[in-house]
Amino acid sequence: MLSPRLDIRQSQSLVMTPQLQQAIRLLALSNLEIESFIAEELNSNPLLEASHNDDNGTENHSDSTEDLKSDENNPAEYNDPADGLDADYAQEVFHHDSPADNPSSFSESGLDGSLGLNSIQLSGYDGLDRELTDRNQESLADHLEHQARLCLTGEKLAIACHLIDLIDEAGYLTEPLSSIASHLNITEDETLEVLKVIQGFDPTGVGARNLAECLMLQAEEADRLDPAMRKLITNLEWLSRGALPRLKKLCQVDDEDFADMIQELRNYNPKPGLKFGSAPIQSVTPDIYIKRMKDGWAIELNNATLPKLLVNRAYYSELKAQKTDKAEQKSWLDEKLASANWLVRALDQRARTIIKVTEAIVQYQEGFFLKGIEQLKPLTLRQVAETINMHESTVSRVTNNKYFSCEQGIFELKYLFSSGIQSSGSEEGAAAEAVKSHIARFIAQEGAEILSDDKLVELLKAKGFAIARRTVAKYREAIGLGSSVQRRRQKAISASQKA
Known part of the structure; x- marks a missing residue:
């Protein structure tokens, strides 16, 4: 017989608060995405403000702004919702001063840390604030349309104008004339x-x-379109x-003329339209700067796009002191203070989590x-996760869409993660990107004797890489290098034009 009853049960479950979910999401955002997020928070929360620098280059804190600390009179005392994340606040003190604030402090001495790395939050030291940028050029379509308006009506x-719309970025007409004529109802x-x-x-x-x-159009423009060139x-x-x-026999020319024709042909541009811009090239701004120092490595976050947030507690106290009987207003104010406290700490x-992960990657x-x-x-x-006692998903979020700048250039953090290839010289093996680099160097240095894939296997084996021929071919094609047959033909063409 069924009857209602009450039972008491004890169980464990993982509950993620909205704030904890937000803190985890922040890890996966780049600095530029964080900047947009902060801008929205500044507009919606009157207790938040961004710090700024005065003429002396030091941070100017207004009297109404105080550092985060406990407030005995604050009923909305902050309870860190992100304690479940992997970063440990008790383990280290995170510095808010950076070489940008005091250039003399960024010296090549005094670096410490168990990994021999100096972890600094902000960025700005001269010489490394670089971006991959390109100027916004006039588009090919605009350039052609301007010329068309000068001579056609x-x-x-x-x-x-219709034909110009059908010309691709390389400068080629992409539709057959018959189709265009039919569409325009002309011959x-x-x-x-x-x-x-x-x-x-x-x-x-x-x-x-x-x-x-x-x-042919380029040869005609150069007055070189004779029957042999055609x-x-x-x-x-x-x-x-x-x-x-x-x-050469078909063109009915001698060796000297044939070499001259090939040289002329090599001077032409097979994609003339690419000299013009079609769309603005997106710049890549590094999120992290890594610089070699005397005693280790200096690692900084790029603060150029990441302003420092402060909580205006004086303004909170001023609003709180105003006489009002509306509990909703007081509750809203406490909620904004708690939200501001959480965001600054998050x-x-x-x-600090990004710095910690980057430290481990740089060490390895x-x-x-x-x-x-x-x-x-x-x-x-x-x-990396096992080295710093974090979850693998946390490392994945940190390395997602993050770029770093170093002496080698600007790379995505995920570029440093690569599959392994067996190496006789090391128990750890070798990264696939390292093997690709060796292949590219071998081919770049090949002389009259063109290296076959089998020969590349032998050379790599001498370097300690145990790799199959098919893998060599796959990597060679991945970096845009032709086969030995293709490279031999190219050598023959180059040699004939020099003869």
């Missing part, structure tokens, strides 16, 4: 007439329908196959930072 200008001859006008625009070769036409361009596939004697914890991949890609070791998220 009415219906022909409309046809030209192919009318379409071709306007296309010929466009093909006379700058850059030379634009508006071509294939590579041969592009090169035959050479018409039979480019023979050139790519290395059938030089057959091609961002502080995020910074020190060879890369000292000598380059060839010294890159295989590394997994699990290895």
